[in-house]
Each structure stands twice: as C-alpha cells, then as structure tokens.
Amino acid sequence: MRQPTIRDVAERAGVSKSLVSLVLRGSDQVRPEKRDAVLRAAQELGYRPNAAARSLSEQRTRTVGVLLNDLRNPWFVDLLDGLNSLLHANGLHMLLADARLNRRTGQDPADPLLDLRVDGLVVVGTLPDPAALGAVAERIPVVLAGSREPAPPGVDVVAGDDERGARLVTEHLIGLGHRRIAHIAGYGAVGELRRGSFEAAMRRHGLAERAVVEPSDMTEEGGYRTTVRLLSGTERPTAVFAVNDMAAIGVLSAAEELGLRVPRDLSVVGYDNTSIARLRHVWLTTVDNTSHEVGRRAARCLLERFEGPGGAGRTQLATPTLEIRGSTAPAP
Amino acid sequence: MRQPTIRDVAERAGVSKSLVSLVLRGSDQVRPEKRDAVLRAAQELGYRPNAAARSLSEQRTRTVGVLLNDLRNPWFVDLLDGLNSLLHANGLHMLLADARLNRRTGQDPADPLLDLRVDGLVVVGTLPDPAALGAVAERIPVVLAGSREPAPPGVDVVAGDDERGARLVTEHLIGLGHRRIAHIAGYGAVGELRRGSFEAAMRRHGLAERAVVEPSDMTEEGGYRTTVRLLSGTERPTAVFAVNDMAAIGVLSAAEELGLRVPRDLSVVGYDNTSIARLRHVWLTTVDNTSHEVGRRAARCLLERFEGPGGAGRTQLATPTLEIRGSTAPAP
Numbered sequence: 193m194r195q196p197t198i199r200d201v202a203e204r205a206g207v208s209k210s211l212v213s214l215v216l217r218g219s220d221q222v223r224p225e226k227r228d229a230v231l232r233a234a235q236e237l238g239y240r241p242n243a244a245a246r247s248l249s250e251q252r253t254r255t256v257g258v259l260l261n262d263l264r265n266p267w268f269v270d271l272l273d274g275l276n277s278l279l280h281a282n283g284l285h286m287l288l289a290d291a292r293l294n295r296r297t298g299q300d301p302a303d304p305l306l307d308l309r310v311d312g313l314v315v316v317g318t319l320p321d322p323a324a325l326g327a328v329a330e331r332i333p334v335v336l337a338g339s340r341e342p343a344p345p346g347v348d349v350v351a352g353d354d355e356r357g358a359r360l361v362t363e364h365l366i367g368l369g370h371r372r373i374a375h376i377a378g379y380g381a382v383g384e385l386r387r388g389s390f391e392a393a394m395r396r397h398g399l400a401e402r403a404v405v406e407p408s409d410m411t412e413e414g415g416y417r418t419t420v421r422l423l424s425g426t427e428r429p430t431a432v433f434a435v436n437d438m439a440a441i442g443v444l445s446a447a448e449e450l451g452l453r454v455p456r457d458l459s460v461v462g463y464d465n466t467s468i469a470r471l472r473h474v475w476l477t478t479v480d481n482t483s484h485e486v487g488r489r490a491a492r493c494l495l496e497r498f499e500g501p502g503g504a505g506r507t508q509l510a511t512p513t514l515e516i517r518g519s520t521a522p523a524p
Numbered sequence: 525m526r527q528p529t530i531r532d533v534a535e536r537a538g539v540s541k542s543l544v545s546l547v548l549r550g551s552d553q554v555r556p557e558k559r560d561a562v563l564r565a566a567q568e569l570g571y572r573p574n575a576a577a578r579s580l581s582e583q584r585t586r587t588v589g590v591l592l593n594d595l596r597n598p599w600f601v602d603l604l605d606g607l608n609s610l611l612h613a614n615g616l617h618m619l620l621a622d623a624r625l626n627r628r629t630g631q632d633p634a635d636p637l638l639d640l641r642v643d644g645l646v647v648v649g650t651l652p653d654p655a656a657l658g659a660v661a662e663r664i665p666v667v668l669a670g671s672r673e674p675a676p677p678g679v680d681v682v683a684g685d686d687e688r689g690a691r692l693v694t695e696h697l698i699g700l701g702h703r704r705i706a707h708i709a710g711y712g713a714v715g716e717l718r719r720g721s722f723e724a725a726m727r728r729h730g731l732a733e734r735a736v737v738e739p740s741d742m743t744e745e746g747g748y749r750t751t752v753r754l755l756s757g758t759e760r761p762t763a764v765f766a767v768n769d770m771a772a773i774g775v776l777s778a779a780e781e782l783g784l785r786v787p788r789d790l791s792v793v794g795y796d797n798t799s800i801a802r803l804r805h806v807w808l809t810t811v812d813n814t815s816h817e818v819g820r821r822a823a824r825c826l827l828e829r830f831e832g833p834g835g836a837g838r839t840q841l842a843t844p845t846l847e848i849r850g851s852t853a854p855a856p
Contacts, residue, residue: 253640254639255636255639263595263601264601264799266596266598269595269596272622272625276622285635285636285639286625286636287619287620287621287640288619288620288622289618289619289620290604290608290620293604293605293608303617304587304617304618304619307585307586307587307617308585308587412803412804412805416804441803441804442804442805444805445803445804445805448805449804468800468803471773471800472744472748472773472774472781473774473776473777473780473805474805
C-alpha cells in the first residue's frame with residue numbers, strides 16, 4: 193500500500209491541493225467547514241506530511257511538550273483539542289506535564305519534557321515564573337497559550353482578548369438594568385486585564401461609583417468567601433462578575449446559602465466557558481475564550497518557528513464571545 | 525555542596541534510615557504521617573536516590589508515561605498526585621498523554637509515549653482495547669490503574685473495590701429508609717461490578733423487586749436523560765445511585781427541572797468523589813476510591829517491576845469509603 197499524498201487528501205476533501213497546504217500550515221484564510229473537511233480527510237487516510245517530517249532533522253523527537261498550569265481547573269481541554277488537531281496533521285505528537293504536580297515535588301515544571309528532548313514547548317495557563325522559560329526559548333520554540341504574562345524574548349503569546357471579554361460581560365449586565373455590580377477579581381496579567389476592563393466599562397456608563405471590586409484567589413472557595421462578605425453588607429449588588437468560572441461557582445454556592453435565587457435575585461457571570469459552566473446543573477453565563485482557536489494558533493506559531501527559527505516574540509489575541517445561559521436575568 | 529544522602533533525609537524527618545528506605549520503596553507498613561514526613565524531607569533536601577538511579581541502566585529515560593482515558597472527567601487528579609509523589613521520590617519523571625485526543629486523530633493512544641522510550645506505562649481509566657497493551661507489556665512494565673478491565677499477561681491492575689463501594693452506597697440509602705431505589709448503570713468492568721453489587725445488596729435486604737436499573741453512557745447528559753425518563757414514570761424512585769459523579773450531576777439537573785428538591789424529595793449518590801462532587805454548589809454524596817492510594821500502589825508495582833521484571837500480573841484493590849454530603853436524606 194502506497195502512502196497517501198496531499199493529492200489524495202485534496203480529492204477526498206473535495207478541495208484543491210493548495211487549499212490542503214494552507215490548512216496544514218494552519219492558515220486563517222480558510223473557512224472552518226473546509227478546514228474541518230481537510231483535517232478529517234487527512235486523518236481518515238492516515239496522511240503524514242513528508243515536507244514537515246523532512247524539515248525536522250533526524251535529531252528531532254517530533255514531539256511537542258505541553259506544560260499545563262493545573263489539571264484541576266478544566267478550562268484547557270478545548271485548547272488542547274485545537275493544538276492537537278494541527279500538530280497531528282503535521283506529523284507531530286503531543287505530551288503533557290502538570291506544572292502543579294511537578295512544583296509540589298520541587299522539580300522545575302518543564303524538566304520532564306525537556307529531558308526527553310521535545311522539539312517545542314507550549315505553556316498553557318499562568319506560570320509563577322515565565323521568565324525562567326527564557327533559557328528554554330534559546331534552544332527550542334516556546335509558546336505561551338491562554339495567558340497574558342510578560343514573555344521572555346523570542347516567545348510567542350496566544351491568548352483570548354481579556355479586555356474585550358470583560359467588556360462584553362459588563363455591558364451585558366448593564367444592558368439587563370444592573371447598576372450595582374461587583375467584580376470578584378483575580379491575580380496575574382489575566383486578573384488585571386479583566387478587572388481594568390470592568391472598571392473602564394462601568395466608568396463609560398457613569399457607574400464608577402456603583403462598581404465594587406473584591407480580590408480573590410480564583411478558586412471556588414475564594415469566590416464563595418468573597419461573596420458571603422459582599423452579600424452580607426448593606427447596598428448589596430444585584431450582579432456579580434467573577435474572574436473565572438471556578439470563582440463563579442463559589443458565588444452560586446454563597447447565593448444559595450444566603451437564600452438568594454439565581455438569576456431572580458442575583459445575576460452571576462463567570463469566565464472561561466469550562467465544562468463545569470456547561471453542566472445543566474450549573475448553566476452559567478460566561479465568556480468563551482475560543483480556546484480551540486487559541487490552541488490552533490499556538491500550534492501554528494510553533495510550526496512557523498520550526499520552519500524558520502529566531503525572530504522576536506509576537507502576541508496574538510483571539511476574540512472571545514459571550515455565552516448567555518441561565519445565571520443572568522434583568523435586575524430585580 | 526554535597527548531595528543529600530538517605531541519612532540526611534532520615535535526620536530531617538526524625539526517623540530511622542530503614543524507615544526512609546521502606547517509604548521510598550512504597551511500603552504499606554508505614555503510618556501516613558511518617559510517610560508524608562519522609563517524602564517531604566526528601567523533597568526539601570532535593571534527595572535523589574542513587575540506588576534507584578543505578579538500577580536503571582543508562583539506556584533508560586527515567587520517565588514513566590501515563591495514558592489518561594479522558595481529560596474531561598477529572599476523577600484521575602488525586603491518582604496522579606499519589607503516583608507522582610512516589611515516582612518522584614525514586615528519581616523518576618512522569619509524562620501524560622490524553623487517550624481520547626490521540627484516538628480522535630487516529631493515533632494509537634500510547635504511541636507518543638512509547639516513541640519517546642518511556643521506561644514504564646501507567647494506563648489510567650478504561651481503555652477501549654486493553655488487550656492491545658500486551659505487546660507493550662512484553663517490552664516495558666505496564667500497570668492499569670483505576671479500571672478493572674481484563675489485563676493482558678504480565679500487567680498489574682490497581683483499582684478501587686467497586687463491589688464494596690456500590691454496597692456502601694446501597695446500604696446507606698436503605699439505612700435512610702429508601703425502598704424504591706434506581707441505579708443508573710454504566711458499561712465496562714466497572715459498570716458491571718457496581719451494578720451487580722447494587723442488585724446483590726437490594727436482594728439481601730429483600731428489595732429485589734423495588735430495584736430499578738437503567739443503562740447510561742456515564743456522561744452528565746446520559747444521566748440527565750435517563751433520570752427524566754425514570755422520574756416521569758409511575759412509582760417514582762425516592763433515591764438514585766449513579767454509576768459515577770458525572771451521571772449523578774445529570775440526575776441533579778433532571779430533578780431540578782422536574783421540580784423535585786434534592787435531598788428532600790430525592791436522594792442522589794455518585795461515585796468517584798471528583799472535584800465536581802466537592803463543589804459546594806453540588807455537594808454530592810459519593811464514593812471515594814482512595815485514588816491517591818491507588819496511584820501510590822500503581823507506582824509501587826512499576827518500581828517492583830523495574831527491579832525484577834517478569835512474573836504474572838497481579839490485581840490489587842484499594843478499599844473505598846463513602847463520603848456523605850448534602851444530596852442524601854431520609855426517604856420522604
């Protein structure tokens with residue numbers, strides 16, 4: 193049996209050879225239906241791109257390491273899907289390591305991946321010390337995906353546009369008639385950008401005085417504790433925008449415990465559109481980071497650096513969307 | 525600076541050298557407090573066991589591959605914690621691959637790990653075709669963790685005792701006065717064992733006629749659909765025991781939609797004690813598989829096979845416990 197060629201893929205997908213090439217390079221210029229058809233045809237035929245394979249010297253492992261921030265918060269699952277689809281279509285494998293576990297045992301989080309000589313590294317989520325990646329980036333391509341921390345030289349960043357996402361949330365709540373709105377804030381670049389954009393949107397609508405911002409550690413427990421405090425005060429907010437879904441779940445618990453019904457008495461919005469937000473039992477209004485797209489773009493950055501190493505790091509932002517579900521309603 | 529020795533670890537932990545050795549070999553004969561103190565001291569000192577390192581020939585990568593069934597169901601997080609703590613104390617790294625992602629792109633799920641020549645493989649959760657691991661097990665040690673599928677020769681199995689867990693649930697519900705109890709069943713060995721044990725316990729209490737068993741695909745959506753059907757019939761059950769937490773979350777959603785309050789009108793129990801069951805907003809009674817212990821035992825199986833390869837595969841069962849939370853109450 194002969195190996196399938198790019199021509200076979202084009203025929204099966206019903207597209208031109210040049211369109212197949214565009215898709216395999218991860219181009220943005222292809223409509224999603226066409227892209228999916230090409231990737232599906234490549235998989236079904238077991239197509240392996242010779243060019244990509246050749247461009248990697250025989251020293252290479254053809255494996256990309258993915259360092260996950262913390263497996264317990266499942267926001268990264270769609271991102272991995274997007275990353276894997278494009279890497280695989282280019283003959284590359286993907287291996288994962290859990291940065292939290294490695295930190296707990298005192299290891300440098302990326303070590304297990306680097307020891308096996310991965311060809312490239314994708315860091316998913318916020319790392320405590322992204323600067324430490326500078327030395328790695330001198331040897332292999334490194335991409336930060338889904339986080340907005342300052343990157344060392346030569347490292348690409350692909351993330352959702354947090355300012356836009358937070359603005360969508362704030363305007364959704366204002367549009368529902370909410371005036372006194374609380375933001376449960378987070379930390380790091382992501383936390384700062386979401387908080388800043390919330391405050392700016394409130395200001396633009398003349399509501400700066402009605403905005404409440406409380407810090408949190410971005411966990412469920414943190415969201416819970418902050419909300420109990422918020423809702424026990426006088427002049428209680430009618431809506432809460434939490435920095436992420438986990439904290440928003442904590443808001444739901446606090447509301448329940450205080451006898452407030454969501455969304456009748458209190459609107460709640462999260463961020464990340466995790467699988468937990470999509471559970472019917474939770475059904476949380478939240479921001480979708482288009483993580484699948486973030487993952488695909490991160491893969492494209494790596495592929496481009498495999499072909500032509502070096503050059504300054506670039507930052508790309510994917511456009512988030514608001515997922516309106518059952519946890520928001522007009523102000524009481 | 526000299527390398528820390530086993531004597532340094534013993535001193536820091538305030539225990540004997542032989543106890544440190546026992547812990548590093550993963551012995552069951554050590555009390556948890558002592559074990560934790562030793563592992564903590566080893567980490568803090570950056571201790572690397574020379575013996576373990578020597579016993580691995582220089583051909584080895586000192587890396588163990590972990591193949592996860594599906595990253596979207598977070599039940600495996602504690603298992604990885606347990607696995608990693610013991611592997612790391614023995615100078616071994618851990619890398620992960622997501623079997624679902626690899627299957628979707630038509631790869632053999634373990635390939636990315638095997639291509640990088642991991643020294644051993646831990647398969648976490650149910651694989652569609654565990655027999656395919658037979659060929660791998662002829663080359664490197666393989667352990668199945670957290671699943672009860674029939675294993676190929678020479679493969680160890682470490683899992684929770686599903687029959688005991690399901691019996692604990694059923695007797696808890698009967699003890700609360702429930703008589704008409706439904707079981708939302710799953711598939712595979714785990715599904716069969718949990719269902720069989722539920723039925724046996726109902727029989728022992730003379731309730732065989734009141735037991736209802738409905739199949740499901742073990743997802744939230746499956747649990748939801750099955751429950752809507754169950755609760756719309758005549759002679760509605762007063763308690764539902766779902767095969768896993770994800771299906772149990774679906775039960776909660778169905779109950780809510782049908783206007784039934786949990787636990788006043790309907791008691792609900794899951795299985796796995798996932799992070800979702802622990803969310804205050806969910807607070808689900810469930811079975812804890814002592815996954816941390818399962819992970820530690822899986823690591824010990826691997827370590828033993830590194831020292832003395834070959835021999836028949838063994839099955840070890842960890843003893844589960846019932847976590848009683850807010851979703852169960854006396855029968856109405």
